[in-house]
Amino acid sequence: MSKITLTIDEQKIQVEEGMTVLEAAREVGIEIPTLCYHPDLALHGACRVCVVENLANNGLIASCVAPVEEGMEISTRSSRARRARSRNVILLLANHPNDCLGCDRNGTCELQNIAYSLGIRHETVEELAGEKRDLPLDNTGPALKRDPNKCILCGRCVRVCEEVQGVSALQFSKRGFDSIVTTAFDLPQSEINCANCGQCATVCPVGAITEISDIEQVWTALEDEEKHVVVQTAPAIQATIGEEFGLEPGTIVTGKLVAALRKLGFDRVFSTEFSADLTIMEEGYEFLDKIQQGKRLPHITSCCPGWVKFAEHNYADLLELVSTAKSPQQMFSTLSKTYYAEKSKLDPKNIFTVAIMPCTAKKFEKEREELRDSGYQDTDAVLTTRELARMIKEIGLNFNDLADEEFDELMGKSSGAATIFGTTGGVTEAALRTVKEKLTGEPLERLNLGLRGIKETVIEIGDLTINVAVASGLANAAKLLEEVRAGKSKYHFIEVMACPHGCVGGGGQPLPVDNEKKDMRAEGLGSIDQRKYVRKSHENPMIEKLYKEYLGDPLGGKSHHLLHTSYQKRDKN
Amino acid sequence: MACNCGKEQTNLEKYLAPLKGIMKKYKKEEKYLIPILQESQDQYGYLPEEVLKEIASSLDLSLSQVYGVVTFYTQFHMEPRGKNIIRVCMGTACHVRGGTNVLQVIQDELGIESGETSPDLKFTLETVACIGACGLAPVIMINDDTHGRLTPEKIPAVLGQYLE
Numbered sequence A: 001m002s003k004i005t006l007t008i009d010e011q012k013i014q015v016e017e018g019m020t021v022l023e024a025a026r027e028v029g030i031e032i033p034t035l036c037y038h039p040d041l042a043l044h045g046a047c048r049v050c051v052v053e054n055l056a057n058n059g060l061i062a063s064c065v066a067p068v069e070e071g072m073e074i075s076t077r078s079s080r081a082r083r084a085r086s087r088n089v090i091l092l093l094a095n096h097p098n099d100c101l102g103c104d105r106n107g108t109c110e111l112q113n114i115a116y117s118l119g120i121r122h123e124t125v126e127e128l129a130g131e132k133r134d135l136p137l138d139n140t141g142p143a144l145k146r147d148p149n150k151c152i153l154c155g156r157c158v159r160v161c162e163e164v165q166g167v168s169a170l171q172f173s174k175r176g177f178d179s180i181v182t183t184a185f186d187l188p189q190s191e192i193n194c195a196n197c198g199q200c201a202t203v204c205p206v207g208a209i210t211e212i213s214d215i216e217q218v219w220t221a222l223e224d225e226e227k228h229v230v231v232q233t234a235p236a237i238q239a240t241i242g243e244e245f246g247l248e249p250g251t252i253v254t255g256k257l258v259a260a261l262r263k264l265g266f267d268r269v270f271s272t273e274f275s276a277d278l279t280i281m282e283e284g285y286e287f288l289d290k291i292q293q294g295k296r297l298p299h300i301t302s303c304c305p306g307w308v309k310f311a312e313h314n315y316a317d318l319l320e321l322v323s324t325a326k327s328p329q330q331m332f333s334t335l336s337k338t339y340y341a342e343k344s345k346l347d348p349k350n351i352f353t354v355a356i357m358p359c360t361a362k363k364f365e366k367e368r369e370e371l372r373d374s375g376y377q378d379t380d381a382v383l384t385t386r387e388l389a390r391m392i393k394e395i396g397l398n399f400n401d402l403a404d405e406e407f408d409e410l411m412g413k414s415s416g417a418a419t420i421f422g423t424t425g426g427v428t429e430a431a432l433r434t435v436k437e438k439l440t441g442e443p444l445e446r447l448n449l450g451l452r453g454i455k456e457t458v459i460e461i462g463d464l465t466i467n468v469a470v471a472s473g474l475a476n477a478a479k480l481l482e483e484v485r486a487g488k489s490k491y492h493f494i495e496v497m498a499c500p501h502g503c504v505g506g507g508g509q510p511l512p513v514d515n516e517k518k519d520m521r522a523e524g525l526g527s528i529d530q531r532k533y534v535r536k537s538h539e540n541p542m543i544e545k546l547y548k549e550y551l552g553d554p555l556g557g558k559s560h561h562l563l564h565t566s567y568q569k570r571d572k573n
Numbered sequence B: 001m002a003c004n005c006g007k008e009q010t011n012l013e014k015y016l017a018p019l020k021g022i023m024k025k026y027k028k029e030e031k032y033l034i035p036i037l038q039e040s041q042d043q044y045g046y047l048p049e050e051v052l053k054e055i056a057s058s059l060d061l062s063l064s065q066v067y068g069v070v071t072f073y074t075q076f077h078m079e080p081r082g083k084n085i086i087r088v089c090m091g092t093a094c095h096v097r098g099g100t101n102v103l104q105v106i107q108d109e110l111g112i113e114s115g116e117t118s119p120d121l122k123f124t125l126e127t128v129a130c131i132g133a134c135g136l137a138p139v140i141m142i143n144d145d146t147h148g149r150l151t152p153e154k155i156p157a158v159l160g161q162y163l164e
Helices: A021-027 A079-094 A110-117 A122-128 A156-164 A199-203 A215-223 A235-239 A241-245 A254-264 A272-293 A305-314 A316-321 A328-336 A339-343 A361-367 A385-394 A416-422 A426-440 A474-485 A515-531 A541-551 A557-563 B009-024 B030-044 B049-058 B063-072 B092-096 B099-110 B152-160
Strands: A003-008 A011-016 A051-054 A059-062 A073-075 A144-146 A171-173 A180-182 A209-211 A228-233 A268-271 A351-357 A381-384 A454-461 A464-472 A493-497 B084-089 B123-128 B140-142 B145-147
Touching (some): A003 A021, A011 A021, A051 A079, A059 A079, A079 A122, A156 A199, A171 B063, A199 A209, A215 A228, A215 A351, A215 A381, A228 A272, A228 A328, A235 A254, A235 A272, A235 A385, A235 A515, A254 A268, A254 A385, A268 A272, A272 A328, A272 A416, A272 A541, A272 A557, A305 A316, A305 A474, A316 A474, A328 A339, A328 A351, A328 A361, A339 A541, A351 A361, A351 A385, A361 A381, A381 A385, A416 A515, A426 A454, A426 A464, A454 A474, A464 A474, A474 A493, A541 A557, B009 B030, B009 B049, B030 B049, B030 B063, B084 B099, B092 B099, B099 B152, B140 B152
Parallel strands (some): A003 A073, A228 A268, A228 A351, A464 A493
Antiparallel strands (some): A003 A011, A051 A059, A051 A073, A144 A209, A171 A180, A454 A464, B084 B140, B140 B145
16 A cells, blocks of 8 residues: 555645545544544545545545545645534534433534534524424334434434444435435334344434433332332443443443442342343253254354344244343343242332343333233333433432442342353353353363454364354344355354444443444453453352252253243344 | 235235336346336336335345335335326416416316325326426426416316326
């Protein structure tokens, strides 16, 4: 690759050919505002907010898509560049609802931030105020809602859904002022082939796509004296919620998280990691059984509800390969209203179960008709990391100063294997740790599979050779599944997480986010596993107690009834 | 939905047979989406949901992608179209010489608004910006025929020509 010499804001620089002006500027520490640009998605060049001036030919160019050229004299600060940028933002605001105060993204909105940093005044926007759209909201959920009136047509959701997830549930339709990002035939979210992964919500710069909130429901339960409110927190939350309070991505705040949940008034604060260990027991034994009985492989994991719904829409012919083990959220909730109710002498009808999840698809999962093995809806409410942070802020807790506290006993203890569930590859590693030890008595080496794309490895367990593949991002998963469908897959075990990086990159996680931040979150989470005393699910003493005193054996009658589920074919479109 | 052919699998297959014939002529590539849509619309008169679903799945596109293209181009229609397409000119010359009146009378005669199709599927009524026949203002086109210098009184007879 040859080098290109250009100046940016009077600094002479040399960069690789093929780089964009935006990337070159960032190399030398110059920030140019962007809206439709996202580092993890294909270039689009639609919003023109990143416009800069090339003084060599007086051209105004969109820096996010313009490649560097020899002799360019870029000014990101010239009066023409600043005025053009400002004008483009004002034109976006001209059709945008002016209700920042009531918007879910107030404070994390990229349009709001840019308007503020460009010094755009209310009067200027009023002067240019154009026609506003009055389109219906889609809040059929149960996971995500769309407000097309807030949409600025940046196309990030369209790109993430197509490029990263291979779903393409959302597309631009119509034209001109009527242009809108919508589903096929404008069908409601609840009726389309959407996995509810929420990646669209994580890339949306404004409040056009957000989660459907359970906050009010949770406050009502907490304030109801009849209700015994049990909360579980997913493994990934402890490595991400700190970001909501100004901490670096990957900062581990487990103890503060527990303290905050107690202060919010939850009666018991438990960990989904407890039931992740249980998932490993059930799923590990299921995999062992498939190998020993010579049943059809590969075995495919089932803990990610986005992946499960995607499979139901697109790979119904392969559902028999998907583990019947419920997800950790659902195992936990079922046990809250059975095992825990029994142990604590509580009537399950008065138990209200809340799950703190990095995920929007979990909101769909809790509504599934078949997930009522306790005799009630097993999970009552799901809060995303963002929603929980909002509740913590609402009661004015100074999160970073909270003294660390421990999870409650009974369903609070977990192994390191359970912690890494929150990252791509974690479920595989956790399951194989248990499988290998059960079969050979030898511990499994750390896999270190990496965090992006499709990873594969071969694991020798005694005389068994197990080919393993791990995919995060549904487009990646689809590549593996196409091989399985064609009968050309060599794998025995496939793990799928709908979101890139797994749950640390989930649709309910703090915003804004990109792959670099997700790397940091995953590293943070991995460090907990290294430090934990118990690192294998089958050695978790509370899991041993649960089987001994309540469930019997993994895959046994009671386990089968309470901890396993079934799937259904859904339309492809 | 306009047709109920889709209720049974065999009926659906029969209904989609002409489409399958069209699809055979093209490779299964995204770039043939528009010609396939055009031919399908010629065949079916419009683009029903079942047809769009079949096109999407055979080109391995998502339905939202196909829907996006169909709604972008004004040449594509997702509602049944009338046997005869009336285009009323709304250009300046026609406007000055009473084009709005002409439109109103046609709407009253057919009992439909601009953009709609009569329940008997005989007529679809549309307005266009200018058809370039200002000398004949106010002017309308029905299919490929031009009818100029119209007055409200002449309209029933003009429409009558297409009722056979």
